[in-house]
Every structure is written in structure tokens, then in C-alpha cells.
Amino acid sequence: MQERDSAKKIVAILEQGISSLNEQTMARLASARRQAVASMNAGARADDAGLAHVAPVQVISTYLHAPGRHAWVPGVFALGCLLLVLALIQINLQKNREPVVADALLLASDLPPEAYVDEGFDAWLKNSSKP
């Protein structure tokens, strides 16, 4: 109990100390307080703005997981994405295969490869094929 009384006396003197802080310190503390309150107000305004600041991924996620939405919707969405990726891979493979097919045709042809790059040969072919 004596310890508590001593503590109270010490605290009472310390309280006197904070009542005599200089004006500069008080002004700085008041400024810090205003900044903190302004920060709180700014935060509240940002929340009111709704989804304006939310990343697109979050929007999709929110949409997919919205309450009341059918459970199979995320599955279908994922399957669609998978099919899209597979289609892109297939297109890419197809493109890579085309030069191989062209090379095979060229080698199997009766004409030498130089004939296909000779413009005079094209003209001769057109003229000679006329009746």
C-alpha cells in the first residue's frame, strides 16, 4: 500500500511536468494529432469509394466467391481458362509445324527448289499452260 502511495505522489509531480510543456512541443503534438485524424478521414473516404481501388484479380475473385453464386461457377471458370490455354498451345504447335510440312513438299516435288524462287519460271509456266 505504501508503495502505491509513493507511486501516486511521484505521478502527481510528473503530471505537473506535463502541464508545463513549452508551446513549441504542444504545437508539434497538436499538429501530429491533426495529421492522425486527417489520415483516419482519408481512410474512411477510400473505403466509401468502394471497388475503385481494388485490383482486377480481386474483383474477379470477389465475383466468383460472392454469396448465393452456384458452386459450379468457379469450376466452369477454371475449365474455360484451361481450355483457352490448351488452345493457345495447340495454335503455337501448329505454327511451328507448318515450315516442316512445306519443307517436305518441296523436297518431294518434281521441280528443283530453285524453280520456286525464279520469277521467270512462273511467267513461263503461265504462258506454256495457255492453250
Place this chain on the structure above:
Amino acid sequence: MACIGKMAKPQELSDFLAQVERRAFKQAAYAVRDEHAALDIVQDAMLKLSEKYSQRPVEEFPMLFQRILQNVIRDYYRRQKVRNLWTTLFSSFAAGHDEDDDVLETLAPHGDEGRNDPRAELERAQILNLIEVAVRKLPQRQREAFVLRYWEEMSVEETAAVMGCSEGSVKTHCSRAVHMLAAALARKGIGL
């Protein structure tokens, strides 16, 4: 922690900060022994409270603010430690370094010389200075426990939660702090 009460309003936050800011400043100043750094620390703690916890009910603010304040003070200590390490490394290469800096000089009370206060007020100011120096000289944990328990009037349980220690430790720290302060004042002829 679940948010049970209603969310605080800006005016409530402002009122709360106005209520605690001077004690928080003194608390930080006792800890870091630099008034400018103490003001920065309080400002940082205020901003963190408003940015991260403004949606909490106002009843939770005292505990949250004290916890933030203690963390910001610890962050300051950590930064100082790193800075001091670099300073020591560089100063060891510098010539003419004064090795005889007395740590106690930094703890000397900043008197209010120059003011023509009445005698009684001067005595009071001197006692206040003595007590503030004694509080500053307390070990960190004892000072934290004393300030939270007796100045912020937190319960033993709340103090333990803020300090992250057991209630028994809080009681021990508080008891030692009060005895050390009383002894320091008694040495100067001031009885409690």
C-alpha cells in the same frame, strides 16, 4: 481480436489523442532522452493508430496506443543501435576522439535557467527535474511498467498485455521501480 464495440469517430480519436499525447511525449522522452526524437515517436504512433486501428472501438485505443508506442520506441532503439555501430566503426579511425564522454552528463536535468520564477515554483521545478532524471535512469522494463501501471493507470493485466510479460513480472518491475525512485529522491533529501 474480434471487433465488438462500435467503430471510433474522428472526433473520438482526436479527443483520445489530446488526452494522452503529453504523457506519451514524456514517456518517449524518458526512454530515448531526446525531445525531438520523442516527438517523432509520438507522431509515428498516432499515425499508426489512425491508419491501422481506427476501425476499432474507442475503448480499445489506450491499450493499442500504448502497445504501438512501445513498439515505436523499440524500433528507435534498434535504429540507434545500428547507427551507433557505424559511428563507432568510423570514429575508431578518426584521430582526437574524446574517450572521456560522461554518460551521466547526458542525464543531467535541463534546468529552467533564465526564468525568474518564484522560489516555490523553482523548488517544484527542481523536484520535478530530479524525479524525471530518476525515471529516465530506471531500467527500461521497470520504467515501462511504472509508467503504464501508475501514470497510465492500467491494471496489472493490461500492463502485462502491453509489455508482453507475466503479471508477476509487472508487479516485480513496478515494485523495484518505486523503490529505486524513492531511494534516488531520498539521496537528494526528498522524502515521499
